[in-house]
Amino acid sequence: METFRADDGERLHLRIAGNGPPLILLHGWTSSHTVWNPLLPDLQQHHRVFCADARGHGGHALAVTQTPNVARLARDLLNLLDHYGIEHAACAGHSMGALTLWQFIRDQGCGRLSHLCIIDQSPKLMTDGSWPNGIYGNFDAARSQRLIDDLQGDFAEAVLRLIADGLNAKARETYARNSCGWQQTRQSLRGLAPGTLIAIWKSLVAADFRDVLPRIAVPTLLTWGEQSNFYTLATAQFLLDHIPSSMLHCYEGADHCPQLLQPARFARELSAFIADNRSR
Numbered sequence: 001m002e003t004f005r006a007d008d009g010e011r012l013h014l015r016i017a018g019n020g021p022p023l024i025l026l027h028g029w030t031s032s033h034t035v036w037n038p039l040l041p042d043l044q045q046h047h048r049v050f051c052a053d054a055r056g057h058g059g060h061a062l063a064v065t066q067t068p069n070v071a072r073l074a075r076d077l078l079n080l081l082d083h084y085g086i087e088h089a090a091c092a093g094h095s096m097g098a099l100t101l102w103q104f105i106r107d108q109g110c111g112r113l114s115h116l117c118i119i120d121q122s123p124k125l126m127t128d129g130s131w132p133n134g135i136y137g138n139f140d141a142a143r144s145q146r147l148i149d150d151l152q153g154d155f156a157e158a159v160l161r162l163i164a165d166g167l168n169a170k171a172r173e174t175y176a177r178n179s180c181g182w183q184q185t186r187q188s189l190r191g192l193a194p195g196t197l198i199a200i201w202k203s204l205v206a207a208d209f210r211d212v213l214p215r216i217a218v219p220t221l222l223t224w225g226e227q228s229n230f231y232t233l234a235t236a237q238f239l240l241d242h243i244p245s246s247m248l249h250c251y252e253g254a255d256h257c258p259q260l261l262q263p264a265r266f267a268r269e270l271s272a273f274i275a276d277n278r279s280r
Contacts, residue, residue: 004083006055006076010064014052014080018044021114021274022089024080025051026097028257029204030159030189030197032058035094038260042267046275047090052080054096056196066196069203070096074103081112090274092117094259096200099123102209105216115274116220118243120228120256122235123209131210133235136166144205151198156189166229168255213242219277220246221270225254225261247273 003011015033017040025036033051043049053060055068055076062068077100081089091113093101098121105113126144127134150158160182164175175182220243224236233250240248249269251258259266 004080006079008064008072010055010062010076011060012052012055012076012080013058013060014050016048016050018047018049020047022084022086023047023049023270023274024077024089024091025049026077026091026093026100027051027054027057028095028097029201030057030192031094034058035257035260038263039267042264043271046271050080050084050089052076054100054200056193056200059191061193062196066193067199068196069200070099070103070207071107071203073100073200074107077101077104078108078112086112088112088114090115090117092119092270093121094119095121095256096204099204099207099209102212103207106209106212110215110217113218115218115277116216117223117270117273118220118239119223119259120225120231122231123213123239124207125205133231133238135230137232148198148202148205151194151201155192155194155197156186159189160186163229163256167232168227168229170227171229171255210242213239214244216243216246218245219273221273222246222248223258223266223269224248224250225256225258226250226252227255229256231256245277 001013001015003013005011027035033053036051040049054073056062091101098118101116102123122134124131125134126141127139147162164171222236222239236248240246251261254261
């Protein structure tokens with residue numbers, strides 16, 4: 001692990017592997033840089049890969065602020081680029097990582113980016129009368145507030161139910177019988193700092209990045225799980241229709257983490273997409 005200081009003084013952690021054009025991987029909420037480990041053997045053959053722990057993640061205690069938001073996460077990405085002298089980078093964001101990239105584009109534009117990969121994420125989490133493509137297709141303001149209340153009561157179990165109570169039938173079934181995978185995830189979640197993660201979650205669920213999509217001026221790969229826990233293919237189609245120069249790859253049988261179901265395929269497709277769409 002390496003560290004660098006953000007512009008507010010917070011020390012941030014990341015792993016760097018491989019050689020070649022820079023590729024930055026941004027993980028999802030409650031995860032860490034280690035989620036990318038299955039992809040590194042393939043990706044590092046073609047890229048210098050930066051796997052960052054988002055602020056408040058990875059087990060690293062915060063010293064500056066306990067209540068970061070998605071705008072701060074996007075600023076941290078800018079600080080990473082500046083610290084390592086990266087003029088242009090390809091970036092892949094899963095879930096919260098995708099939201100961070102859209103916030104970055106809102107704040108900074110696409111001048112520091114060469115390519116994007118968005119993995120299974122809606123530009124707006126909450127649903128309403130004009131937006132059916134958020135979480136589950138029916139995650140309205142009232143349901144959102146109930147989740148926040150649950151997170152403040154039993155953080156680990158609320159996160160598990162967020163994953164399990166969605167669109168993926170296998171997740172519902174394995175959660176109901178409390179499989180080993182759920183037990184391990186529960187134990188891991190209980191080691192996290194709920195207050196910081198809840199603060200980040202509140203900023204994610206309040207965000208609406210639909211206006212950012214048409215402003216994306218770099219080639220964009222959309223990677224989707226056909227059995228996502230959270231989003232239907234209608235959400236993927238919305239992104240495809242509104243992001244210029246975008247391409248959609250769907251993973252049959254995959255949940256919210258298609259890159260982990262078939263890591264070799266994802267690494268191959270991402271590297272090929274970057275090589276075949278040299279914009280900078």
